[in-house]
Amino acid sequence: MEATVGNSRVSGAARAPPSKSYTHRALLAAGYADGALVRNPLKSADTRATAAAVEAFGGSENREGDDWDVTGFSGDPSVPADVVDCENSGTTMRLVTGTAALADGTTVLTGDESLRSRPHGPLLDAIESLGGGARSTRGNGQAPLVVDGPIEGGRVEMPGDVSSQFVTSLIMAGAATEDGIDVELTTELKSAPYVDITLDVLADFGVEAAETEAGYRVDGEQTYDPAGGEYDVPGDFSSASYLLAAGALAADGDVVVEGAYPSAQGDTAIVDVLEQMGADVDWHEDDGEIVVRQSALSGVTVDVADTPDLLPTLAVLGAAADGTMRITDAEHVRYKETDRVSAMADELTKMGVKTEERPDELLVHGGDSDLVGAHVDGRGDHRLVMALAVAGLVADGETTIAGAEHVDVSFPDFFEVLAGLGADVDR
Numbered sequence: 001m002e003a004t005v006g007n008s009r010v011s012g013a014a015r016a017p018p019s020k021s022y023t024h025r026a027l028l029a030a031g032y033a034d035g036a037l038v039r040n041p042l043k044s045a046d047t048r049a050t051a052a053a054v055e056a057f058g059g060s061e062n063r064e065g066d067d068w069d070v071t072g073f074s075g076d077p078s079v080p081a082d083v084v085d086c087e088n089s090g091t092t093m094r095l096v097t098g099t100a101a102l103a104d105g106t107t108v109l110t111g112d113e114s115l116r117s118r119p120h121g122p123l124l125d126a127i128e129s130l131g132g133g134a135r136s137t138r139g140n141g142q143a144p145l146v147v148d149g150p151i152e153g154g155r156v157e158m159p160g161d162v163s164s165q166f167v168t169s170l171i172m173a174g175a176a177t178e179d180g181i182d183v184e185l186t187t188e189l190k191s192a193p194y195v196d197i198t199l200d201v202l203a204d205f206g207v208e209a210a211e212t213e214a215g216y217r218v219d220g221e222q223t224y225d226p227a228g229g230e231y232d233v234p235g236d237f238s239s240a241s242y243l244l245a246a247g248a249l250a251a252d253g254d255v256v257v258e259g260a261y262p263s264a265q266g267d268t269a270i271v272d273v274l275e276q277m278g279a280d281v282d283w284h285e286d287d288g289e290i291v292v293r294q295s296a297l298s299g300v301t302v303d304v305a306d307t308p309d310l311l312p313t314l315a316v317l318g319a320a321a322d323g324t325m326r327i328t329d330a331e332h333v334r335y336k337e338t339d340r341v342s343a344m345a346d347e348l349t350k351m352g353v354k355t356e357e358r359p360d361e362l363l364v365h366g367g368d369s370d371l372v373g374a375h376v377d378g379r380g381d382h383r384l385v386m387a388l389a390v391a392g393l394v395a396d397g398e399t400t401i402a403g404a405e406h407v408d409v410s411f412p413d414f415f416e417v418l419a420g421l422g423a424d425v426d427r
Contacts, residue, residue, distance in 0.1 A: 003385075003404035003415055005392030006424035007373070009252035014417045015259045016240035018042040018233040020410045021194060022263075024050050024091045025168070025201040026231045028099070030070035031059045031077075032176055033205060033224035038068040039232045045408045046089035053096045056080040057103065075176035075224065079105035083144075086111040088337065088380075088409065090118050093143060094165035097123055098173030100147035101132045110144040114337050114380060117142060123166040126156045130181070153179030153220050160189030160215075161332065168198040171218040175207045180220035182212070189215075190332050193266025193306050200264045204231055235259035235288070237267035239411045241313040242386045244270055246418065247292035248279040249320050250393040254291050255421065261288040266306045273314065276300045277321060299325035299366055308333040308340075311362065312387035315344040318364030319353040319371055320394050331360035337381040337409075347388055350374040351395055373397030382409035389415070393423060 023041040030036035031054035041047060043063065051061040051068065058078035060071040077099050084100075086093040086109060093109055097120065100107035110116065121141030127134035133148030153174055158166060167183055174181030189195070195216065202209050202218075206225045209218035240257050247255030262268065262285050271290060274281045277300055280293040299321045304311050311333050318325020333340045341362050345355040348364065352372040356363035373395045378385035385406055392399030404427060407414040419425040 001405040001427065002400050002402055003389065004398050004400045004426045005389045006398045007395060008250065008393055008422065008424040010246050010250050010255055010393065010421035010423050011253045012421050013256040013258055014243050014421055016235040016237070016243065016257055017411050019236040019265065020044065020046060020238070021197050021265065022201060022233045023047045024095060025198055026233055027051050027054060027068065027070060028095055028172060029201055029205045029224055030231070031057065031072045032075050032172065033072040033226065034074050035071040036226050037230045038070060039230055040066055041068045041233045042236065042410065044410055044412055045087060046091065046410065049087045049089040049092040050095070053084050053086065053092055056084045057099055077103045079103045080107055083108045083110055086115060088112050088115055090115055091165060094120065094123060094163060095169050095172065097127070097145060097147060098169035101127045101130070101134065101149045101151045102173055102176055103149045105149070107147045108144060109147065115143060118335055119162055120145060122158050122162050123169060126158045126166065126170060127151065129156050130154050151177060153177030153181050155182040155184065157184045157186050159187045160185040161187040164189060164191040164194045167195050167216055171198065171209050171216050172202070174218040174220065175202070175209065175222040175224070177220040180218050182217045183215040185215040190305050191266070191308055193264060196264040234261055234263045236410070237265045237270060238309040240290070241267060241270040241310055242390050242414070244274060244281070244290060244292050245313050245317055245390045246393055246421065248274055248281070248295055248297060248317065249390065251292060251294040254293055257290045259288055260290045261285065267310055269307050270310055270313065273300070273302055277317060297321035299323035299364070301326040301328060303329045304333060305329040308336065309383060311340050312344055312383045315348060315362060315364050316387045316391045319348050319366050319369060319391060321366040323367045325364040325366060327362045329360060330362055338379045338384065340381065340384065343379050343381065343384055347376045347384065348391070350376050351391060351399065371395040373399045375400045376402070378403035378406055380406055382406045382411065386411060386414055389418065
């Protein structure tokens with residue numbers, strides 16, 4: 001499906017969808033528990049994949065209005081009766097690989113073509129060192145994956161510069177092992193705030209885990225049990241970033257983003273970045289509202305080691321800013337749904353933007369560019385689709401984005417919300 005966005009102005013209030021990262025972890029935590037009512041979750045393609053995986057391991061799930069009622073497997077996952085299809089969700093595959101290592105038997109995990117190209121080698125090696133079996137059927141660290149359990153826990157060394165989700169997978173599973181799991185990181189941890197999200201969710205489910213001098217530690221034989229049997233999912237700052245960028249670039253008056261309460265999400269950094277660029281932005285934290293107005297922006301240098309999902313948004317902000325936007329420490333962003341560094345460089349180039357791609361950096365020379373409408377490709381990546389749509393608001397003419405349906409991964413009604421703010425959108 002294609003979506004066309006014309007040069008237009010936006011104003012009014014919109015609510016960021018619930019957090020995808022918190023929803024994934026809450027659904028799986030409810031699976032590790034006897035069960036839980038997950039309130040206000042994000043219901044998207046990716047989170048449905050995690051809910052389906054919980055069912056595959058012996059739980060069940062039922063969507064009730066705005067909530068998700070999960071019956072868990074009480075820390076003792078069954079061997080799935082069939083291959084677990086994680087679809088396009090890397091978070092699902094990585095988190096439930098740890099679940100598979102607890103099951104007394106063999107689990108096979110796979111996904112779509114994009115997911116089958118993403119790296120999982122360090123997580124497989126970790127499970128092997130903990131006494132389980134874990135391999136890639138093609139011997140390249142990529143899905144399909146075959147995992148044999150159960151593991152009892154122990155100490156494991158793992159690099160931290162591929163994906164923080166490997167750490168999340170092990171510490172979530174580790175609470176259900178006999179001995180717990182002690183993860184010692186052999187390199188700097190990228191995307192560390194996502195592990196903070198995990199620790200936040202675990203604490204709300206009554207599980208103690210903590211950062212150590214060398215990595216992370218979770219004791220074994222713990223029980224997942226949220227207070228009152230319920231868990232509330234906060235708003236998603238990755239998704240809010242597109243609305244905030246739309247306001248900073250194209251607001252006619254105020255754009256108010258609702259549901260933006262403080263949390264452990266690293267992508268709250270988008271507010272600071274906008275301020276550094278010169279945006280007129282105010283975060284009323286107690287009310288969960290961020291107000292942003294159209295502003296003259298200047299390019300700045302932003303390190304995305306901990307905020308990889310912000311790269312597409314930052315690239316678009318840079319395309320409309322004076323000077324150069326330099327996005328650094330971005331090599332790990334190449335291993336998402338697509339190589340987002342290269343993809344954003346290519347698609348913005350189609351829109352008349354001068355870009356410069358380096359192994360771990362993306363430079364966007366907005367001061368030397370004039371954004372023009374073009375036919376661009378979202379490349380099956382929800383974050384590219386939404387970022388390019390925001391660029392279309394301030395491009396001369398119309399911008400048509402192929403693969404617009406992929407917003408269903410994290411922000412299913414994105415185009416409706418954008419249109420509700422006054423944007424010229426045709427799907």
